[in-house]
Amino acid sequence: MRNVLVLGLFLCLHIIVLAQDVSLPEDMRQHNLKQFNSSLFNPTFSYDRNNPNSLSVWSRWQWQRIDGNPTTLFFNYSGRITPESSFGVGFLQNNTGIFLNRGALLNYAHSFFLGGETTLLVGANVFGFQQELADDRFVEDNELDLPQLETSNSFVLQMTPGVRLQSGAFSVGMALENVLDLNLSDTDREASDVIFNGVMGYDLPVYLFDAAGESYVRPLLYVRSRLNADTQIGLNALLSSSIFWVQGGYNSFYGFSAGVGATLFEKFSIGALAEFSTDQELSREQSTIELIASYHFGKGKNRETMEEADDAPAEQIPIEPSEEPAVEENEEVERKAEEQRKKEERQAALAQERKRKQDSIAAAERLKKQRDSIAMLEEATEKLKKQQDSIAQVKQNEERLKKEKDSLEKAAQRERQLLAEQRKKDSIAKAVEEKVEVKPGEKYEEVTTADGLEPGFYLIANVFGTKKYFDAFMKDLKAKGLEPKSFFRELNGYNYVYLERYDTIEEARKARDSKYYGKYPDKTWIFRVKQ
Structure with a gap:
């Protein structure tokens, strides 16, 4: 009887404390995951934002209470299956404040190329976990009827499907957390509410400095809604480069957040984030701390993989990480060999360019x-x-002079023709040998051959499947003082209108980024013919 009274007194005190506290939402509090382990936010993020192949760990200490604070811990491995699909497997422990959920999480995501710059991604997270009371400081008494105790020690299976539409740098998606909630134990447990998670973002490429590599800014707006609970609205911004990242955000329930991280030796990443509440009801709570660490294996695919797969999905070859013990030493040797090969290629290209200039100077001297x-x-x-004195002699000399002039003019014309053909061969060889690294958000398409087109980089203004619109567009460009050209691809039945052909990707990008040097204000993209 005394144990029952003590237990009842404890529960009364616990209820009074809970009545004074703000109710914590029943989720995994994953709204700040934007760099690693982001598949917990939306299952499709494992494809292009988890940086496969990598092993990551994330931990969150909510409000930093000394005893019984709600925490989340997530170990996850992300890998590539095919160029169009990825997977993840991990261990997840989530303390909701009442229950402690501990188990395994499986992830799968797949991309479907829809044409142009548009890709549809679908995925799902499956979470199987053991649920028990988070606070076990008292022992259950059979004489006391407590519904909370009846839901403990349950094995639960939950599923979260997700979908995302990626068009160029813009993306919009959604996920339904707990849409499937199965209790596989003989306990009386209520199913968790379904949580709607909508997200919209845009990637903006930026240049910081050479050592930072390719960098981008990603603003992201999201909404999290659950029945009988306040809707969370959040805004997050991420500045990411190859050596560091900075992020900040705001959540209508949790408040403001700020975090930083760094990548060391191109393999190991570590970061931290702090969250500060601005709600009056949460003013007495401590700040929240998150830590993230990740190790990247080999040369996995990052977010550029999806853009390359969009442009030429049939030609992509996945790069699987080696599992040999000496792979790190071999990678260093291969890296140095690759640097030496590129150096030799640059020297050969410079020598060829010098020879071409010398030939041009010699040809110009011959013409002179x-x-x-x-x-x-x-x-x-x-x-x-x-x-x-004789007019006949003068005419005869004039005729001879005319023939000699014609002969010299033909020789000069032949020399110019040979020089033009040599330049054309040099430009074609340069275009064929050049290797292109696609930048984030860049529209780029590459084919080996295309209906007899000359190798090079074509600045595409538009593509038409209907001849009426193609003729109208060509007429409009000519009316604006441009000299557009076009070609027809039998492979897809489209007419491609291009403004200019270039020998190198740098020339094509310069023309594209300058809006064709101010002469064409609309959007253009690059189409490459290799051979």
Whole structure:
């Protein structure tokens, strides 16, 4: 009887404390995951934002209470299956404040290329866990009827499906957490509420400095809604580069957050985040701390994989990480060999360019000598006219001079033709040998051959499947003073309208980024023919 009274007194005190506290939402509090382990926020993020192949760990200490504070711990491995699919497997422990959920989480995501710059991604998280009371400081008494105790020690299976539409740098998606909630134990447990998670974002490429590599800013707006609970609205911004990242955000329930992280030796990443409540009801709570660490294996695919797969899905070859014990040493040797090979290629390209310039100078000198010869012949003709008394002799000399001029002009024309053909061969060889690294958010398409097109980089203004609109567009460009050109691809039945062909990707990007040097304000993209 005394145990029952003590237990009842404890529960009364616990209820009074809970009545004074703000109710914590029943979720995993994963709204700040934007760099690693972000598949917990939306299952499709494992495809292009978890940086496969990598092993990551994330931990969150909610409000930093000394005893019984709600915490979340997530170990996760993300890997690539095919160029179009990815997976994840991990261990997840989540303290909701009342229950402690501990178990395994499986993830799968797949991409479907829809054409152009548009890709549809679908995925799902499956969480199987053991649920027990988070506070076990008292022992259950069979004489006391407590519904909370009846739900403990349950094995639960939950599923969260997700979908996302990616069009260029813009993306919009949603996930339904707990849409499937199965209690596989003989306990009386109520199913968790379904949580709607909507997200919308845009990637903006930025240049910081050379050492930072390719960088981008990703603003992201999200909404999390659950029945009989306040809707959470949040805004998050991430600045990410190859060596560091900075993020900040706001959540209508949890408040403001700020975090930083760094990547060391191109393999190991570590970061931290702090969250501060601005709600009056949460003013007495401590700040929240999150820690993240990740190790990247080999040369996995990052967010550029999806863009490359969008442009040429059939030609992508997945790069699987090696599992040999000496892979790290071999990678260093391969890296140095690759640097030496690139250096030799640059030297060969410079030598070829010098030879081309020398040939051009020699050809120009030959043309100058030929012109000088023509001038000398003309001068000789004038003198001959003055010296000859016979008109017939003058005409005869003029005829001879004309034939010599024609012969010299033909020789000069042939020389110019040979020079033009040599330049064309050099430009084609340069275009064929160049390797292209696609930048984030860049529209780029590459084919080996295309209906007899000359190798190079074509600045595409538009693509038409209907001849009426194609003719109208060509007419409009010519009316604006441009000289558009086009080609027809039998492979897809489309007419491609391009503004110019370039020998290198740098020239094409410069023309594209400058809006064709201010002459064409609309959007353009690059189409490459390799051979």
